Every structure is written in structure tokens, then in C-alpha cells.
Amino acid sequence: MPVQFPQPSIDSDSQVYWEGLAQGELRIQHCASCLRHVFYPRVLCPHCHSDRLSWITATGKGTIYSYTIAHQAFGPYADEVPFIIAIVELAEGVRMMTRIVGAPREQVTIGAAVHVTFTPVGEGVTLPYFQLIA
Amino acid sequence: MGQSAKAAIVGVAESDLGRTPDKTVLQLQAQAASAALADAGLQFQDVEALFCAGNWAWSPNLMLAEYLGIQPKYTDTTNIGGSSFEAHIGHALAGIEAGLFNVALITYGSTQRSDRGRNRAHSAFRLTEQYEGSFGLPTPVGAYALAAMRHMFEYGTTSEQLAEVAVATRKWATLNEKAMMRDPITIEDVLNSRWIAEPLHLLDCCLVTDGGGAVVVASASRATHTRKAPIWILGHGEAHTHNTIANMPDLATHRAALASGQAAFAMAGLTPAEIDVAEIYDSFTITVILTLEALGFCGRGEGGSFVSGQRTAPGGPFPMNTNGGGLSYCHPGMYGIFLLIEATRQLRGECGPRQVEGARLALAHGTGGVLSSAATVILGKD
Numbered sequence: 001m002p003v004q005f006p007q008p009s010i011d012s013d014s015q016v017y018w019e020g021l022a023q024g025e026l027r028i029q030h031c032a033s034c035l036r037h038v039f040y041p042r043v044l045c046p047h048c049h050s051d052r053l054s055w056i057t058a059t060g061k062g063t064i065y066s067y068t069i070a071h072q073a074f075g076p077y078a079d080e081v082p083f084i085i086a087i088v089e090l091a092e093g094v095r096m097m098t099r100i101v102g103a104p105r106e107q108v109t110i111g112a113a114v115h116v117t118f119t120p121v122g123e124g125v126t127l128p129y130f131q132l133i134a
Numbered sequence: 135m136g137q138s139a140k141a142a143i144v145g146v147a148e149s150d151l152g153r154t155p156d157k158t159v160l161q162l163q164a165q166a167a168s169a170a171l172a173d174a175g176l177q178f179q180d181v182e183a184l185f186c187a188g189n190w191a192w193s194p195n196l197m198l199a200e201y202l203g204i205q206p207k208y209t210d211t212t213n214i215g216g217s218s219f220e221a222h223i224g225h226a227l228a229g230i231e232a233g234l235f236n237v238a239l240i241t242y243g244s245t246q247r248s249d250r251g252r253n254r255a256h257s258a259f260r261l262t263e264q265y266e267g268s269f270g271l272p273t274p275v276g277a278y279a280l281a282a283m284r285h286m287f288e289y290g291t292t293s294e295q296l297a298e299v300a301v302a303t304r305k306w307a308t309l310n311e312k313a314m315m316r317d318p319i320t321i322e323d324v325l326n327s328r329w330i331a332e333p334l335h336l337l338d339c340c341l342v343t344d345g346g347g348a349v350v351v352a353s354a355s356r357a358t359h360t361r362k363a364p365i366w367i368l369g370h371g372e373a374h375t376h377n378t379i380a381n382m383p384d385l386a387t388h389r390a391a392l393a394s395g396q397a398a399f400a401m402a403g404l405t406p407a408e409i410d411v412a413e414i415y416d417s418f419t420i421t422v423i424l425t426l427e428a429l430g431f432c433g434r435g436e437g438g439s440f441v442s443g444q445r446t447a448p449g450g451p452f453p454m455n456t457n458g459g460g461l462s463y464c465h466p467g468m469y470g471i472f473l474l475i476e477a478t479r480q481l482r483g484e485c486g487p488r489q490v491e492g493a494r495l496a497l498a499h500g501t502g503g504v505l506s507s508a509a510t511v512i513l514g515k516d
Contacts, residue, residue, distance in 0.1 A: 006257055008264035040265040066287070066385050068279035070272055071329040077270030082329075085271045087280060087380050097266045097380040110287040127268055 005076045007123055013041050016055050021126040024118050026058040028094055039094035060116035062090040062130070067100060067108055084108055088130050096128070103132045141230045142357035142364030143223075143513065145174025145350030146475040151464040152314050154344040155248040159190045160201045162243035162346030167202060170348035171239070175361030181350075182235035183208035185226060187218035187242060187468060198241065208235050214374055215502020216415055218242075219349065219470035220509030224370035226351040236353040240474075243346030244466035266378050272331060274417065275339055277379035277504035279331035282420035284385035286333060288435065293333055295438030296419040297324035300337050300461055302447035303416060307458025309448060309488035314341055315462040338419040340460035340469070347471035349478070365478045368495075369404065369512035371397025379504045386435075388421075390508035391428035391501065398497075398510035399430070406430045409512070410493040411480045412452070413473040415501040416459040425499055429510065453490045456480060470500035474511065481515045 010018050017040070020027035029038040033050035037058075044051050067086035072078070084100040086108075100108055101117065114130040121127050147169030149162040157165075163186075171177060184206040188194040195209045210225050212218055219240055226238040259267030271277065285291045301321055307313035319337060327336040357364035373393035376382045383389055399405060406429060414429075416422045423437030431452070432440035446454035455461070457476040460469045477496035479485050498511045 006259055006267060008268060009258040009260040010264070011261070014264060040262060066280045066284040068271075068276055068283055068334075069329070069332040070270065070276055071331065072275075073270050073272045077272075080270060083270065085269055085276060085280075087385070095380050097269050097271065097378075099269050110284065121268065125268065 005122065007125060013043065017041050020057070021118055021128055022124070026060050026116050026128055027055050028058045028090070028092060029053045030056045037092040037094045039096055059091050061133070062088045062114055064100070064108065064110050064112045064114060065089045065095055066110060069105060086130065088114055099129045101129045101131060107132060139366035139368055140354055141227045141351055142354065142366045143349055143474065143478045144352045144357050144360040144362065144364055145170040145172070145176065146478045147173055147348055148312065148472070148475060149243060149346035151312060151345035152343050153247050154245060157245065157344070159188065159243040159245055159346070160198065162245070162344070163198060163241040163348065164202060166243065166346045166348035167239055167241050170350050173361065174350045174352070176237060176350060178202060178204055180237045181239045182206060183210070183226060183229060183238035185210045185212070185222035185238060185240040187211065187213040187222070188244070189213070208238070214507035214509070216417065216468040216470045217372070217500030217502035217507045217509040218468060219474060220498060220500035220511045221372045223351065223367060223474065223511045224372055224509065227367050227370060230351070230353045236356045238351040240349040240351065240471065241346065242468060242471040244468065245344045246467045247342050247344045262378055266380060274504050275334060276331045278418040278420050279334045280379055281382070281385045281424065281505055282333050282418070285420060285424065288386045289438065291423065291438035293325055294321055295442055296333070296338055296423065297321045298441045298444060299416065299419040299422045299446065300324045302441070302444050302450070303455045303459040303461045305447045306456050306488055307462035310458045310463060313458035313463040314343055315458070334418055334420070340417045340465040341462070343464040343466050345464045345466040347475050349471060349474050362482060363515060365481050366514050367511065368514045369398035369400070369402030370510065371395060371401065372507070372509035374503070374507035376506055377503065382505060388424040388428040388501070388505055388508065390506065391425050391499065391510070394508040394510040395429035395499070398512050402512040404495065404512060409495050409497045410453070411456060411477065411490045411496045412454045413456070413477045413496065413498045414454055415469060415473060415499055416455055416461050417465070417469070417501065419461070421501055421505070424505065425501060429497070429499060448488065456485065456488050456490060468502070470502070470509070473498040473500060477513050481513055
């Protein structure tokens with residue numbers, strides 16, 4: 001039986017984000033009131049609560065804030081272990097969860113520089129994975 | 135001590151624990167509630183307020199109250215994860231202080247082990263889940279692993295220090311006949327157990343069990359007419375800071391516990407050094423270290439050294455998780471109610487071989503979600 005991966009339920013907060021990933025752009029929001037970046041997308045700035053949010057394309061560069069190697073996972077992800085999951089802090093200052101791919105485990109460290117790599121995972125969904133910057 | 139307190143815990147009980155394949159969540163809660171009311175010398179007819187947290191019905195309180203045959207005039211389904219029941223204590227205290235009711239029943243029940251409910255597959259990642267779900271992080275353990283890795287990076291905390299918590303907690307479990315895991319373990323056993331999510335090993339993780347519990351809270355005037363000496367609610371605080379782990383403000387600091395602890399100690403007019411016995415939510419070993427720092431039992435980054443040398447084990451200077459904790463006694467998904475049950479029993483002097491001699495002040499601290507929520511309760515006896 002084919003493994004069924006749950007799909008993100010795209011909504012009016014997230015549509016621009018997911019469309020960007022499919023086009024090879026990492027889109028986040030920027031607040032015109034407090035000048036901070038915002039991720040995940042929403043209708044008000046979580047810092048100053050202004051609604052003056054607009055979309056920008058992030059540089060796609062950042063550093064690993066923390067990571068773990070999953071040796072046990074649930075549902076359809078169980079067959080993929082071990083895999084590396086990280087929280088990356090983008091150059092724009094926001095953090096996001098991701099996977100670190102294409103790197104030996106020993107080279108993955110907190111503070112390591114990474115850049116986004118757009119990875120189609122099926123069903124029309126593209127995810128923002130990250131790779132180490134050599 | 136209790137002279138200024140407005141409410142007290144007057145009854146506590148567990149249901150069957152461990153693996154209860156023939157029981158439903160309603161049966162477990164009926165069993166625990168009956169026993170807790172009997173412990174208090176009260177009846178179901180005395181219950182005016184119902185507090186419950188669960189995800190087994192769209193409105194757990196409606197189903198449970200009907201099943202129990204009670205018609206509460208105050209109800210609260212606050213669900214902030216494992217800390218919900220410590221939050222319920224504060225909400226019950228507030229309701230009693232406002233004169234809304236005199237007797238509250240708090241319950242929990244779960245058959246997650248028999249259901250394997252933890253591993254339920256999502257059909258879709260909705261709302262803010264969609265930004266994290268697709269990466270396959272095993273939750274909650276993966277989120278706590280991310281916090282542990284960051285704590286190690288910032289403060290030099292080691293796997294051996296995390297293991298100290300598991301080993302000390304298991305020693306307490308050997309003294310509790312209700313504990314599920316009672317064979318002693320060593321630091322090496324923890325380090326040699328298989329990885330779940332690095333840096334957390336299997337023995338850094340709580341059990342997955344069935345079980346339920348109940349706590350009865352009464353106003354001061356009512357509490358002095360119950361079967362046992364009241365265990366006064368001296369302090370309470372609660373807070374939540376985030377939902378998804380990528381949005382935790384600082385992965386190496388349990389800010390929710392910082393806020394709930396400060397509020398609870400301020401309300402009680404006490405300091406951490408005055409606490410005789412601590413029941414600290416131990417979903418994972420890192421949870422304990424982060425919480426001890428946040429509550430002020432040690433400085434920031436000092437949690438690892440604080441627990442080293444088996445300081446929290448029986449006979450040690452800091453008796454903690456004296457029932458064997460979520461790591462070794464039971465952990466039916468949301469563990470917080472068992473912290474209250476054990477703290478109450480310790481203050482009553484009912485704990486037999488694991489009794490902390492002369493305990494007069496206890497702290498119960500719940501953590502919920504992915505270090506998302508916290509609620510702290512400080513209890514004392516006359």
C-alpha cells in the first residue's frame with residue numbers, strides 16, 4: 001500500500017508562501033511599521049500587531065539554530081530515519097523548521113551556514129530544505 | 135501556614151495505571167473521581183465545579199459530567215497540554231475566591247497506550263501546523279531534542295547530566311509499587327539505550343501508559359470539614375509562550391516556567407530554597423533541567439550540574455519526582471495530574487518507603503505542549 005503523506009492545508013495566509021516555494025522563491029513577510037520580518041505568514045505582525053505586512057523574497061541564507069537527528073518517526077516518515085531536522089535562523093531574523101540535506105551528519109553543527117534548496121516532495125508540494133554552505 | 139489560603143486539595147487518587155485495554159477513558163475517570171471523593175470524605179453530589187482536559191470528545195466536560203451523573207454549575211476544559219491540571223488548580227482557586235463554588239473536581243484519563251493514540255497519523259497539516267508538519271519531526275520528542283541540543287550548545291550540558299535525571303527518578307520508582315518501571319538503571323544504561331531523537335535516548339523519554347487521576351479542591355471553610363488534613367494551595371502561576379517549536383522564543387530557556395514560577399512564588403511569599411519536595415514534569419530529562427533553572431532552583435545553564443551526583447535521588451539533598459515520575463511511574467499523555475497527587479501525598483505523609491521526612495512545602499510544576507505552557511502550584515500543610 002502506498003504511504004500517504006499528509007498534505008499542507010493551504011489557506012489564504014499561506015498561499016503566497018507555497019506558490020513561492022513551487023517557483024523557487026522563499027517568501028516571508030515584512031512589517032512596514034516595525035520593520036521586522038515575519039514567518040510564518042499571518043494577517044497581523046506578531047511583534048507590533050500592525051496589519052502593514054507585505055511579502056518579500058528572502059535571501060534563502062541562514063544559520064542552524066538547533067538540530068536533531070530523528071531515529072524514530074511516525075506515520076509515513078518512519079521509513080525515512082535517520083534524518084536531520086533543524087530550526088534555521090534566516091538572515092532576515094526569522095526562524096523556520098526544515099531538514100538539512102546533502103551533508104554528512106558530522107558536519108552539521110549549531111551555527112553552521114546554510115542555504116535553501118527547493119525540494120519537490122510530490123502531490124505538487126515543494127518544501128524548503130537547507131544545505132550547508134561549503 | 136494555611137491561615138491565609140482560600141482553598142485546599144482535600145482528595146486525590148489514581149485510577150488503574152499502566153495498560154488498561156479493557157477500560158475506557160470514562161471508566162478510568164469515574165474510578166479516579168470516586169476514589170478521590172472518598173479520600174476527601176465527599177460525595178459526587180458535593181461537586182459543584184468540573185475541570186477536565188482531554189481530546190477524546192469535542193467537549194470532554196459535557197460527556198464526562200453526564201457519565202458521572204453530575205450537573206456542575208461551573209466548568210472549565212482548559213487544555214494547554216500536560217500542565218493543564220496545575221492550571222486547573224489556579225482556576226479553581228480563583229473561582230472559590232470569587233465565591234462561585236466550594237467544591238471542584240479535576241479529572242484526567244487516557245488509554246493512549248492501548249489505543250496507540252500517540253502515533254495517530256494526520257490526514258492534513260492545518261493552520262499553523264502546515265509550516266512544520268511536512269518535515270516529519272517526531273513530536274513531541276523531536277521538539278524537546280531540539281531544545282536539548284541548544285541547551286548543550288549554550289551551556290555545555292552533557293548527555294551524562296541528562297541521564298542523571300533518569301537514573302535518580304528510577305530510584306524513586308523502585309520505592310513505589312505502582313510504578314511501571316522499577317528495575318534500577320545506571321547512567322551507562324541511559325547512554326547505551328537507543329537514540330530516539332539526538333541527543334535524547336530512549337531512557338531520556340517518558341513512558342507511554344494508560345491511566346487517570348482525580349483531585350478534589352475545596353474552599354477553606356469546606357476543607358476543614360473533610361476527612362484528612364487540608365493541603366493548602368499557597369501559590370499558583372501559569373503562562374504559555376508558543377505553540378510550534380520553531381516559534382519558541384529561546385530554545386534553551388523555559389520562559390513559560392520562568393513566568394509561572396515567579397507568579398507562584400510571589401503569591402505564596404516563598405522562595406525556591408524553602409521547598410521540601412518538588413514534583414517537576416518530566417516528559418523528557420531535558421524538561422526537568424530547563425524547569426529547575428526557570429523556577430530558580432539553580433541558575434540559568436546550571437541545571438546539568440544541579441542534578442549531577444544523584445542530588446535528586448532518594449536520600450539526596452533535593453527530593454524530586456518521588457513517585458518515579460513520568461520517566462518511570464506512569465505517563466498517560468498529559469501527566470500533570472499525577473504531580474498534584476504525589477505532592478499532596480508527600481505533604482500528608484502517606485508515601486511509605488519513599489516518604490520525604492518532614493515535608494511541609496511542596497511544588498508541583500506542569501509543562502505542556504513543546505515547552506509551550508507551564509503552570510506551577512505551591513502546596514503546604516498546617
